[in-house]
Amino acid sequence: MSKTGFGFCYRFRVRWSEVDPQNVVFNARYLDYGDLGVTEYWRAVDFRGDEGAGPMDFHVARAEVDFKKPIEPDELIEIWCRTERLGTTSMTILMELHGAGRNGDDLRAIIREVQVHVDLDTHRPKPLPPLVRQKFTDFDLRATPVIRGEAM
Numbered sequence: 001m002s003k004t005g006f007g008f009c010y011r012f013r014v015r016w017s018e019v020d021p022q023n024v025v026f027n028a029r030y031l032d033y034g035d036l037g038v039t040e041y042w043r044a045v046d047f048r049g050d051e052g053a054g055p056m057d058f059h060v061a062r063a064e065v066d067f068k069k070p071i072e073p074d075e076l077i078e079i080w081c082r083t084e085r086l087g088t089t090s091m092t093i094l095m096e097l098h099g100a101g102r103n104g105d106d107l108r109a110i111i112r113e114v115q116v117h118v119d120l121d122t123h124r125p126k127p128l129p130p131l132v133r134q135k136f137t138d139f140d141l142r143a144t145p146v147i148r149g150e151a152m
Contacts, residue, residue, distance in 0.1 A: 003080045003096060003098070003145075005082060006080040006081065006082045006096070006140075006145055007081075007082055007139050007140040007141070007142045007145050007146065008040070008041045008044050008045075008080070008081045008082065008139070008145055008146050008147075009078050009079065009080050009081070009145055009146070009147045009148070009149075010036065010037055010040040010041070010078070010079050010081070010147075010148050010149045011076055011077070011078050011079075011100050011147070011148070011149030011150050011151060012033075012036065012076070012077055012079070012149055012150055013074060013075070013076055013077075013150050013151070014071055014072065014073055014074055014075045014076075014077060015073075016073055016074075018032075018073075019072075019073045023072065023073065024070035024071060024072055025070070025071040025072070025073075027065075027067070030065045030067070030097070030109055030111060031063055031065065031111070033077070033079060033095075033097060033109075033111070034063065034065075034079075034095055034111040034113055036079065037079035037081045037093075037095045037111070038081065038093055038095075038113060038115070040079075040081075040148060040149070041081035041093070044139070044146045044148065045135055045136055045139045046135070047131075047132045047135040047136065053129045053131050053132050056117060056129075056132070057117070057118050057119075057120045058115040058116060058117055058118065059115070059116050059118050059123070060113055060114070060115060060116075061090065061114045061115070061116045062112075062113065062114040063111070063112070063113045063114075064111070064112050065109055065110070065111050066109060066110040066111075067108075067109050068107045068108055068109055068110070069106070069107065069108045069109075070108070071097070071108050071109075075099060075100075076099070076100035076101065076150065076151055077097055077098070077099065077100055077108065078097070078098045078099075078100045078149075079095050079096070079097050080095065080096045080097075080098065080145075081093060081094070081095050082094055082140045083136045083137075083140055084112070086128065086133050086136065086137070087128075088127055088128070089116055089117050089125035089126060089127055089128060090114050090115060090116045090117065090125070090128075091114075091115050091117075091128065091136065092112060092113070092114050092115075093112070093113045093115060094110070094111075094112055095110070095111040095112070095113075096109075096110055096111075097109045097110075097111070100151070
């Protein structure tokens with residue numbers, strides 16, 4: 001099921017190593033899921049590829065998780081991603097985790113990450129290239145979201 005306003009979805013299965021003794025996904029794993037979401041979203045946008053900006057490096061400057069409902073072992077989860085804000089040197093990525101294939105809204109968590117484009121020699125921020133800004137804007141405005149991952 002497509003989530004309004006999101007241009008990308010990645011589906012994955014929860015592994016046993018991600019679950020704590022309470023039989024739910026351990027809280028720190030949600031940021032691992034955020035990393036998975038960003039990685040696959042950026043791969044789909046292909047802003048570094050043949051017609052992109054080439055190698056670029058980012059640091060996470062801020063990450064926050066709003067927990068809504070537990071995630072259990074072996075569940076299929078969808079992580080929906082979009083760029084919420086493009087700044088001069090940074091971008092804010094909004095991600096929503098939902099139970100896969102569920103009717104209605106099965107929101108499990110909301111993750112926001114601020115990614116800062118940096119020069120690795122100095123670790124100082126540097127501006128996002130205009131081409132990169134355009135690629136993310138165009139991708140997120142797609143009429144049909146890109147959906148990838150397990151059990152598709």
